[in-house]
Amino acid sequence: MDAYGHVNNVVHLRYLEEARIDFMFRLAGEAADASPTDPAPFKAGCVVARHEIDYLRPLFHRYEPVTVDIWVTKLNAASATLAYEIKDAATVYVRAETVIVPYDLEKEHPRRLTPGERAFLEDYFDDSAAAPRIR
Amino acid sequence: MDAYGHVNNVVHLRYLEEARIDFMFRLAGEAADASPTDPAPFKAGCVVARHEIDYLRPLFHRYEPVTVDIWVTKLNAASATLAYEIKDAATVYVRAETVIVPYDLEKEHPRRLTPGERAFLEDYFDDSAAAPRIR
Amino acid sequence: MDAYGHVNNVVHLRYLEEARIDFMFRLAGEAADASPTDPAPFKAGCVVARHEIDYLRPLFHRYEPVTVDIWVTKLNAASATLAYEIKDAATVYVRAETVIVPYDLEKEHPRRLTPGERAFLEDYFDDSAAAPRIR
């Protein structure tokens, strides 16, 4: 929070990170439990290659929560792009995109998405013009 | 730091913020002291409108410091773009750009750059092909 | 979040800070609106002089929120102690206390609590043995 009560721009990136962790570990883990061909999606590792973040309107400190929507806008063999909106019923505060790269953290080199990871991400894929986009 | 000793992507954005604050408040303040037509550059307020951040190589936790270079790549009447590199002598770890918008925090609306702010930013302007760019 | 999914100890201190800001600015501001002898409690400034934090049980990353309870355990002329618990229905994860000191940020010296600040804090005072304590 700055002197005028705005939520700081770095804090918004932390909100995006919390949403991404929840998406890639909790939600993907639950999907894997239901269809366990790939028992631990993203556990082999995944890194952030790029962020783009547009701060559209100031968010003031308040008690009421905001929502982070998250979906998939690109899906390649060895990378994916996640899009997000930080918003409430009335206002979109932030739009952002993150390029994630599956990465074998033990062996220290990029890897391909597993079939289970790809199937999970496809369920959240939307690159339609109607989908909110950051550009 | 994650489990493999990498500096987290959000921490890099904090490094950029610390460099930007140092640039816009300490350095710009010293320049204003030397030529005091605009006694307090950026004190009327300035907000972040957009970040782009490319994570090029992992930075591992270590004792040795890294350097953040910062310069100006665009200069408009009511916005400016700052570019940065997080690096050491051997490696560039992160390239990024931030669009900043002068903003009257009391009156809650955008404002134009003051002559003093513009003169300060011009001293750090470089949009040459030789300058490092994030794309 | 560390490698095992625990919420990091620094993140807990941020949770306490968010609760304290909400308590001292939003709640105290609403109380002041209702009884406006002191129109802006804590706006003259207040600093943190000391934290004590006990991490009782690990909190794992999850979607479900936790609650931060906050109350007042000491009230002096020029300082107050806030106590907190981070918890859910089943478990207390963290107990903490913070000594806050009213501080005139413009003039850079400590100040006394205003009558409005004191009246607000008294409404949340509980130093009974039954009240949870960090020691």
Added chain:
Amino acid sequence: MDAYGHVNNVVHLRYLEEARIDFMFRLAGEAADASPTDPAPFKAGCVVARHEIDYLRPLFHRYEPVTVDIWVTKLNAASATLAYEIKDAATVYVRAETVIVPYDLEKEHPRRLTPGERAFLEDYFDDSAAAPRIR
């Protein structure tokens, strides 16, 4: 940084964490390399059980670095207390203590210090009256 240029109290705790990580992983790892009876001190896991932090004087945002001194004030079979000072040549800004508990993160229960961990911590032990203390 707050509106008056002070380094925020949570940021100080991050400084302490960075010093502690450097102490327990880099320095302890180097000591282990020199005398490799315990090849990876603290790698089995270690958690923070308690922090006490006294904010003695405000630290203003600046270019010059501050130093974090760190040493050991208590050493038990299954816990240790680290003390710190954040300071420069002229001023001590923060004094703090952290109780750390060796913890088997895989098996999720406390463990005893290994002989190599204890030998490393003993090298930094100082509970003399002359040593700076937070109380």
